[in-house]
Amino acid sequence: MASGYSARYEELRVRTFEFARRIVRLFRALPRTEEARTLGKQFLRSGTSVGANYRAVCRSRSRADFIAKLNIVLEEADETKYWLDLLVAESIVPAPKLGKLQEECEELVRIFAASLLTAETNASSKTPK
Numbered sequence: 207m208a209s210g211y212s213a214r215y216e217e218l219r220v221r222t223f224e225f226a227r228r229i230v231r232l233f234r235a236l237p238r239t240e241e242a243r244t245l246g247k248q249f250l251r252s253g254t255s256v257g258a259n260y261r262a263v264c265r266s267r268s269r270a271d272f273i274a275k276l277n278i279v280l281e282e283a284d285e286t287k288y289w290l291d292l293l294v295a296e297s298i299v300p301a302p303k304l305g306k307l308q309e310e311c312e313e314l315v316r317i318f319a320a321s322l323l324t325a326e327t328n329a330s331s332k333t334p335k
Contacts, residue, residue, distance in 0.1 A: 215264050218317070222257030225314065228307055229253030229286070232299070242298045249289035255282040256314065269332075273325050280318040287311045 233250045236242040259279045266272035290308050293299045 218260060219257070219264065222260045222314065225310055226254040226257045228310070232304075232307065237298065239298075241296070242293075245289055245293055245296075245298065249286055249293070252282045252285040252289065253311075256286065269325065269329050273322065273329060276318060276322050276325060280315065280322055283311060283315045283318055287315055 229250060233246045236246045256279055259275060259282060263272060263275045263279055266275055287308070290304055290311060294301045294304055294308075
């Protein structure tokens with residue numbers, strides 16, 4: 207793996223870890239209502255899963271394995287965005303409090319979607335016809 211390539215992986219590993227930490231802190235700060243805790247458990251699971259599954263992407267053994275694992279990361283990031291949006295829509299957490307976290311989540315979704323598209327395009331161009 208080229209050094210620039212591994213640096214990019216490392217940057218995303220750190221970024222997804224920090225994202226998970228922010229998710230944990232948000233969960234701890236939620237109101238003690240039943241709906242907040244129920245939704246909180248959902249985004250806690252999916253939001254912390256992004257980084258854990260990205261680590262698995264970094265250990266992929268093949269292009270197909272990489273694509274499959276990256277799909278999981280994208281799904282978890284997109285699910286987390288859904289839960290964060292719902293917290294705001296239901297006025298459980300004020301929009302300004304989640305703005306930066308929602309932006310980071312959306313950016314991660316875009317990064318992983320673009321990476322997946324590139325990986326799938328590269329895989330299909332190398333498939334014998």
